[in-house]
Amino acid sequence: MRNSSVLRGLFVAALVWASPAVPACAQELKTVELGIAGHRLVAEVAATQATRTTGLMNRFSLKPDHGMLFVFPEEQPMAFWMHNTYVPLSIAFIAADGHILNIEDMAPLTESTHPSRGQALYALEMKKGWFAERGISAGAQIEGIDKAPKARE
Numbered sequence: 001m002r003n004s005s006v007l008r009g010l011f012v013a014a015l016v017w018a019s020p021a022v023p024a025c026a027q028e029l030k031t032v033e034l035g036i037a038g039h040r041l042v043a044e045v046a047a048t049q050a051t052r053t054t055g056l057m058n059r060f061s062l063k064p065d066h067g068m069l070f071v072f073p074e075e076q077p078m079a080f081w082m083h084n085t086y087v088p089l090s091i092a093f094i095a096a097d098g099h100i101l102n103i104e105d106m107a108p109l110t111e112s113t114h115p116s117r118g119q120a121l122y123a124l125e126m127k128k129g130w131f132a133e134r135g136i137s138a139g140a141q142i143e144g145i146d147k148a149p150k151a152r153e
Contacts, residue, residue: 032069034124035143036100039134043069043124049153056125057084067126073151075119082110088128093120098142103131122148 029044029051042065046052052070056062072078075096082089086108093101093116104114105128116123117138122145131137 030149032148033144034069036131036136037134037140039065039136041065041067041126041130043067043148045069045071045149047071047149047151055080055085056087056089058086060086062087062127064127065130067124067130069145069148070123070125071148071151072121072123073153075121077116077118078120078123079113079115080104080106080123080125081113082106082108085109089125090128090131092124092126092131092136092142093117094122094124094142094145095119096121098145100136100138100140100142102138103136105129 029046031042031044034041034043042063044067046055046068052072055070056068078093080091085106088108089106090103091106091114092103095101095118101120102117106114122142124142
């Protein structure tokens with residue numbers, strides 16, 4: 001009897017200790033369905049400072065045709081890096097009107113910055129090569145981006 005309650009206590013303590021290790025991005029985020037040049041994708045929406053900061057950090061995979069849409073409060077020049085990000089990604093910087101400004105490929109676990117070429121309101125991260133494999137480049141229009149939740153911070 002005593003051993004089982006000790007084990008139960010250790011198990012609960014381990015759960016409490018490990019819970020901060022769960023990345024914020026593992027929390028359930030709202031999603032939006034987007035279209036680009038006839039291709040459909042589902043993007044988790046990072047619309048708060050906390051979710052934008054965490055992004056896809058500490059993830060080891062992405063489902064096919066899934067990514068993350070970062071929504072900012074206002075258009076601005078921006079740059080992203082891959083700190084604690086294990087999945088190779090391609091990022092599309094997107095203007096307020098929904099057209100892609102530029103696309104950059106990003107290597108995992110690097111801290112070099114990848115800047116937008118102009119004022120962006122959104123950034124869309126997909127598995128590396130997703131845009132190129134579909135012939136999507138700067139100037140392409142994102143459909144459905146107006147349905148994404150607005151930035152909250």
